[in-house]
Amino acid sequence: MATLLTISAVARVECLRLLRSPTSFTLLLLVPALQILLFGYAIRPSVAAVAVALAGPTAGQGDVVRLARDAGMRVVGHDLRPGGAESLVRAGKVAVGIELPTGPFAPVTAIVDSSDPNLTAAAEARIEAIYWHALAQRNDVADFGPRLRVERLYNPAARADWAFLPALVGAIMMISMLMLGTLGMARERELGTWEALIALPIGRAALIAGKLAPLAVIGALQGVVVLAVGHWVFDLPLRGSVMSLAAILPIFAVAHLALGQALAARARTQLAALQGAVAFYLPAMLLSGFLYPFATLPPWAQRIGELFPLTHFIRASREATLRGGDAGTVLAHGVPIALFAVVMLALSAMQQRVQLD
Amino acid sequence: MRPGDGADVLVGMLGAGKRFGRRWVVRDLNFSLGAGAMLGLVGANGGGKTTTLRMLAGLLRPDCGAGIVLGHDLSRPNRRMRRDIGYMSQRLSLYPELTIAENLAFRAAVLGLNDRRTTIGEAVDRYGLDGVLRTRFDRLSGGWARRAQFAAVTLASPKLLLLDEPTAGLDVASKRAIWGWLTDFARAGHVVIISTHDLVEAQVCPTILHYADGLAEGPMRPEALIARTGSLDLEEAVLRLAGRPS
Numbered sequence: 001m002a003t004l005l006t007i008s009a010v011a012r013v014e015c016l017r018l019l020r021s022p023t024s025f026t027l028l029l030l031v032p033a034l035q036i037l038l039f040g041y042a043i044r045p046s047v048a049a050v051a052v053a054l055a056g057p058t059a060g061q062g063d064v065v066r067l068a069r070d071a072g073m074r075v076v077g078h079d080l081r082p083g084g085a086e087s088l089v090r091a092g093k094v095a096v097g098i099e100l101p102t103g104p105f106a107p108v109t110a111i112v113d114s115s116d117p118n119l120t121a122a123a124e125a126r127i128e129a130i131y132w133h134a135l136a137q138r139n140d141v142a143d144f145g146p147r148l149r150v151e152r153l154y155n156p157a158a159r160a161d162w163a164f165l166p167a168l169v170g171a172i173m174m175i176s177m178l179m180l181g182t183l184g185m186a187r188e189r190e191l192g193t194w195e196a197l198i199a200l201p202i203g204r205a206a207l208i209a210g211k212l213a214p215l216a217v218i219g220a221l222q223g224v225v226v227l228a229v230g231h232w233v234f235d236l237p238l239r240g241s242v243m244s245l246a247a248i249l250p251i252f253a254v255a256h257l258a259l260g261q262a263l264a265a266r267a268r269t270q271l272a273a274l275q276g277a278v279a280f281y282l283p284a285m286l287l288s289g290f291l292y293p294f295a296t297l298p299p300w301a302q303r304i305g306e307l308f309p310l311t312h313f314i315r316a317s318r319e320a321t322l323r324g325g326d327a328g329t330v331l332a333h334g335v336p337i338a339l340f341a342v343v344m345l346a347l348s349a350m351q352q353r354v355q356l357d
Numbered sequence: 358m359r360p361g362d363g364a365d366v367l368v369g370m371l372g373a374g375k376r377f378g379r380r381w382v383v384r385d386l387n388f389s390l391g392a393g394a395m396l397g398l399v400g401a402n403g404g405g406k407t408t409t410l411r412m413l414a415g416l417l418r419p420d421c422g423a424g425i426v427l428g429h430d431l432s433r434p435n436r437r438m439r440r441d442i443g444y445m446s447q448r449l450s451l452y453p454e455l456t457i458a459e460n461l462a463f464r465a466a467v468l469g470l471n472d473r474r475t476t477i478g479e480a481v482d483r484y485g486l487d488g489v490l491r492t493r494f495d496r497l498s499g500g501w502a503r504r505a506q507f508a509a510v511t512l513a514s515p516k517l518l519l520l521d522e523p524t525a526g527l528d529v530a531s532k533r534a535i536w537g538w539l540t541d542f543a544r545a546g547h548v549v550i551i552s553t554h555d556l557v558e559a560q561v562c563p564t565i566l567h568y569a570d571g572l573a574e575g576p577m578r579p580e581a582l583i584a585r586t587g588s589l590d591l592e593e594a595v596l597r598l599a600g601r602p603s
Contacts, residue, residue: 192448199414199444200467201436 027275042301049296050123053088055080056100067130086111107147114155115322119293154322165230166317167290177219178277181260186273219253239324248334255309258344265351284308309337365391372422382408395543397559398552400568406552410519414444443515449502453495457505468513484508500531518549556591
């Protein structure tokens with residue numbers, strides 16, 4: 001009986017503490033409720049999201065376009081010259097290109113961007129179904145028509161680990177840097193060392209630079225280690241400008257460290273700061289193309305996804321590894337990450353100015 | 358009159374106050390201090406002592422009135438002002454994972470001291486830290502930790518020393534040592550402002566400010582407060598002013 005009383009007393013105190021901590025309460029109940037709604041509407045992968053282009057002789061394209069549309073695919077280009085569909089796949093404009101036969105014995109070639117097989121596997125199966133359906137409609141067992149040849153670019157064996165690893169580099173870094181930035185600052189504030197620090201003659205820029213520089217180096221090293229393990233252990237190809245990706249790593253780290261610091265400056269406790277970090281990285285992982293193909297998200301969710309540095313990092317990482325992107329292509333994906341970092345640094349600096357007030 | 362109008366005034370407040378939201382934490386702060394002054398801040402918890410120290414350290418801006426510290430306007434605190442202020446918060450706020458030597462070296466670098474090795478060596482000798490120099494701050498006892506913190510705060514020999522309950526939780530010997538150092542500092546011409554709940558110790562200060570419900574009375578001599586309330590000592594005087602029988 002005494003034990004029960006003790007347990008209920010402890011439980012009551014815990015409940016009161018939670019109820020009287022608005023931040024924790026909001027983050028524990030309101031944020032998950034919003035996230036369920038958000039993700040429930042956003043995560044609906046379908047073949048319709050796969051962009052398809054058609055090239056080759058004009059005759060017969062109409063039927064294929066109709067069949068593809070009936071199968072739920074998004075035909076974004078047709079009546080292209082031979083080779084045009086493959087060019088669009090290589091340029092990253094479409095996920096699947098269908099080259100119709102130019103001669104009597106040439107095959108129908110489906111060129112698939114397999115850098116994200118999660119996106120294209122269903123489309124590949126659907127194309128094969130369309131093909132067999134079309135053959136069946138010919139009702140002529142003697143004429144099998146042109147063969148179907150599926151050519152997978154970048155990841156011929158459609159290895160899931162190859163698709164996952166470049167994105168994993170970013171996800172691991174994002175979580176670690178957010179935690180480092182958030183907990184480091186929140187702990188300093190709880191310990192009282194922060195108050196002592198800002199009483200010293202240190203400028204905000206020097207303070208932020210001094211705090212972030214070693215952590216950014218650690219973050220970049222972490223990215224290099226994950227990438228190296230991917231390469232040496234899982235044979236992840238490094239076909240593109242890996243040096244450009246390496247240049248993006250510290251910027252990506254700073255973006256999340258500064259965000260973590262800004263969150264911690266607003267939060268009163270380490271727990272609240274941590275919950276703020278989780279509230280950021282969960283949607284980032286779901287809406288960036290890390291767990292679900294970006295192209296399968298509805299347009300409004302894609303617009304939100306574009307705000308996360310992870311979305312752009314995954315693109316840069318896949319370019320530098322699987323797709324063989326050159327420096328310009330890889331670095332172009334670093335621009336939004338750098339912009340995010342600048343905004344977060346400014347926010348962090350502003351928070352630090354007002355934080356004792 | 359503006360605070361600090363007098364040529365020899367180093368720290369001055371004129372009607373300064375601070376509020377958080379709608380609640381005024383402290384109001385009507387009026388005092389001016391010259392070189393060698395030693396001011397004790399006494400009164401009940403929540404009276405505004407820490408807020409006053411934070412305003413003087415440039416960590417909080419006054420919401421009313423004016424304040425000047427070492428020629429700098431407190432509504433626009435800056436780095437140069439902080440170079441001449443030694444602020445010691447209530448908490449033990451050196452880096453716990455670093456040794457005393459590392460903590461002092463960090464302070465010396467941030468303060469831009471020229472001869473860091475000599476300055477640190479002098480501080481170590483003065484405060485008897487030689488035996489714990491290579492010890493992590495979080496492994497020190499309360500007394501040694503305060504001693505180390507005091508050494509860090511006074512490393513650059515600041516013109517203004519602000520200390521928030523520097524002797525809280527210390528044994529008698531450590532308390533005496535710290536008050537001895539504070540008195541030496543004031544004698545050397547530095548301004549020393551200390552918040553304390555130990556009213557026996559507070560009487561070491563020639564002048565005190567008494568805080569009650571966010572209003573500060575003074576500065577005055579401790580004896581003046583004792584006499585005005587008809588008390589036997591400062592403790593009884595403060596209790597009477599707080600409306601509590603001694």
